[in-house]
Amino acid sequence: MKIVVTGASGYVGQNIVPILRDQCDKLILVGRSPDKLGKIFPDLECCTLEELSSVAHGFDRLVHLAVLNNNMKGTEAEFHKVNAELTYQTARVAEACEIKTFYNISSVHVLDEQNQSLYAKSKRAAVELLEDLESIEIINIYLPFVRGAEWIGKLAFLCNLPSFVAKPVESCLLALKPSVKMERIADFILQPQSDQNFVILSEGQTQNLAYRIIKRGLDLLFAVAVIGLLWWALLIIWALVRFGSQGPGIFAQERVGRYGTTFTCYKFRTMQQGTVQAGTHEVSQASVTPIGRFLRGTKLDELPQVWNILKNEISLIGPRPGLPVQKDLFASRQAWGVFDIKPGISGLAQVNDIDMSNPDKLARWDARYLALQSLVLDVKIILATVRGGGQGDKVK
Known part of the structure; x- marks a missing residue:
């Protein structure tokens, strides 16, 4: 050489x-x-x-x-x-x-x-x-x-x-x-x-015990705070969803998480009952319920995932978990090593308006988060989400 x-x-x-x-x-x-x-x-x-x-x-x-x-x-x-x-x-x-x-x-x-x-x-x-x-x-x-x-x-x-x-x-x-x-x-x-x-080129944080402990602590603090302080809001949202259109208030769906394993992800239902199981970008606008549009825009539909946080299946910040049927996204994320970390409620790709309609581009942004992962970046993503970034995948 x-x-x-x-x-x-x-x-x-x-x-x-x-x-x-x-x-x-x-x-x-x-x-x-x-x-x-x-x-x-x-x-x-x-x-x-x-x-x-x-x-x-x-x-x-x-x-x-x-x-x-x-x-x-x-x-x-x-x-x-x-x-x-x-x-x-x-x-x-x-x-x-x-x-x-x-x-x-x-x-x-x-x-x-x-x-x-x-x-x-x-x-x-x-x-x-x-x-x-x-x-x-x-x-x-x-x-x-x-x-x-x-x-x-x-x-x-x-x-x-x-x-x-x-x-x-x-x-x-x-x-x-x-x-x-x-x-x-x-x-x-x-x-x-x-x-x-x-x-x-980065060492990442997967081997940094301090980062993992602090990040897990912040996840648990968020989950406990939502349940302890906003339980009444969760009940109100559930009632609005449950009686606003036909179907359950909570929507359970299989998602692909860390190491490529599947888990059940919980959200407030924002789609009409019977909507096809596919990426949001493949679903028509007509499938979204009236209350669902508001919930998706404010990301309040994601709040039931505090249960997934408590079960250590998901984190507050990380790549959004995809569906098992999204084979192209699965292959791209696997190639970029994205499955080495837990998925999240919000992520770097989402606050930069990258959704699941372009699997390879999304996987590359997820890999960017994997490389740049840090407490400072996580806080920036949280603040960007609160300010309105990452308002959910765009429907068809």
Whole structure:
């Protein structure tokens, strides 16, 4: 494996280069100042972008880390020149060198279209420019908080704590935001690639005990609060549904949950009795009852699922559970690893107006939540839901 790395003098570069150096046949570093790079990595070959064509023809990978970050000063034009134009220029040089794969490294903040920082806007512009290249494989990698071998900055104090104290504190801190280890990034770069050109690298939260405990605690607190404080509202809604149209007040339906197993999901009935068992997008508007339209718009129809929360079948936040008959959605979610987590009453896809009418797109957004899962994100989704986001799948 022969690899080129740009921007190796930054934090990620200085930590990932030693890992790559030990596992590849040849490694070349590219920068505006090869002498500066040479002082950091005296045992590696360094050159400018203009010199790359003469030393890296036919290499396997180019990892592009050169960037102007938000913590750096610059105008919008300067950010665009470095983060968009230089990225595109570097990819063109790599293409001319017949390098097989170009890795465009960005922060996950770029994925948030509402993030209008100079960094995010310029990195999104780079992705658009790279779409014009056809003779080189482009893989856009999005990274959350990157963890090196040791904690640095404000978290450096963790290195001096006893292990039995540091580990729980680390787990709690990592529960707040997604993170990825340097080794994980290096392993991805070194391994054979699939046909995915969009990748979020993250450790996730499935192995974080602190996150699981806190999330479960919040789920139970929500369920108990709904039952204890809103029992009277539940009775009123049940009565309105039960006597507003023919059929039961509570609708029980088989759904696909964690690990692909089925469970019985409970909701206030919003459809006419006898409506076909299918995805909501396949059901006509006429099937929705008058009270059902209001309940779906306010998500009050989901409140009976507090029983599913108590049974640990569902969470407050997670991918919405699909029906067993939705085979395409099941296959897409299985391929993206979405079934590794519990489904939820509301989710990232829903508050971004992604419903079950496009199974693969929904599964990709569910996978995005799996990668970016954190307590901060869960709170943001809850607030977005309260403000009216995720108002249920759209009917046909």
